[in-house]
Amino acid sequence: MLKVGVTGGIGSGKTLVCEVLKKLGVPVFNADNVAKDCLNTNRDIINSITEYFGEEIYENNGLNKKKLAGIVFKNKNALQKINLIVHPVVRQKFIDWCKLHEDKPYVVEEAAILFESGAYKELDYTINITAPEQIRIERVMKRDGSTYEEVRNRMSNQFSDEQRMQLADFNIINDNEKMILQQILEIHNKIINK
Numbered sequence: 001m002l003k004v005g006v007t008g009g010i011g012s013g014k015t016l017v018c019e020v021l022k023k024l025g026v027p028v029f030n031a032d033n034v035a036k037d038c039l040n041t042n043r044d045i046i047n048s049i050t051e052y053f054g055e056e057i058y059e060n061n062g063l064n065k066k067k068l069a070g071i072v073f074k075n076k077n078a079l080q081k082i083n084l085i086v087h088p089v090v091r092q093k094f095i096d097w098c099k100l101h102e103d104k105p106y107v108v109e110e111a112a113i114l115f116e117s118g119a120y121k122e123l124d125y126t127i128n129i130t131a132p133e134q135i136r137i138e139r140v141m142k143r144d145g146s147t148y149e150e151v152r153n154r155m156s157n158q159f160s161d162e163q164r165m166q167l168a169d170f171n172i173i174n175d176n177e178k179m180i181l182q183q184i185l186e187i188h189n190k191i192i193n194k
Contacts, residue, residue: 001101001103001105001107002106002124002125002194003098003107003122003124004106004107004123004124004125004126004127005108005109005111005119005123006018006021006108006109006110006114006126006129007114007115007127007129007168008128008130008131008164008174009112009131009136009158009159009161009164010140010151010154010158011131011135011137011138011140011143012129012131012136012174013131013139013172013180014110014112017127017172017180018030021188024188026106026188027104027108028108029093029094029097029098029107029109029110030110031094031109031110031111031114031119032111034094035087036065038093039062039063039086040062040063042089044089045085045086048085049063049082052078052085053068053071068082072157073150073153073154073156073157076157079157087119091119091122094109105191106192112158113158113159115163115164115167116158116159120167125169125170125191126167126168126170127168127170127172127187128161128164128165128167128170128172129171129172130164130165130172130174130175131173131174131175132175135175135176136151136155137152137155140154170190172184172187
């Protein structure tokens with residue numbers, strides 16, 4: 001079984017690509033969703049987060065994501081700290097999850113910061129999704145209700161499209177012009193036939 005990473009900047013279309021791969025029968029592990037879940041359910045993570053960021057970072061219904069984002073996307077040290085707390089737990093969950101899908105030709109790990117975290121080094125292939133910055137910003141503002149500045153702050157903490165494209169084994173262009181399904185199918189067939 002091969003392990004394939006799917007990544008791309010915020011608003012690039014990672015989820016869309018992974019939905020297509022799921023329809024093709026490829027199991028997909030969404031690292032970002034697992035991380036969000038761990039932030040609210042894993043007692044060790046919760047304790048580490050409150051110790052570093054203070055008790056007020058959690059409210060009655062869980063982590064105050066907007067407050068945390070306001071801190072970490074303006075403070076690289078805080079972002080590094082949160083990654084050091086959460087990533088080892090998510091990594092282990094991915095390893096355990098892979099064992100459940102050993103009968104498949106390949107599995108996918110979807111993660112926004114696959115290259116930034118170094119997790120890509122543990123994968124066989126990586127697929128990067130790119131889209132023009134303005135399209136990405138508009139998608140995220142519409143999807144999340146974020147402001148232009150909030151999206152730009154989040155983007156500034158991710159690798160550029162150029163950096164990701166150089167590191168990736170495959171690149172998909174999601175610019176609302178080039179046919180994305182054809183690109184996904186070509187990559188899927190290449191991986192299946194490796």
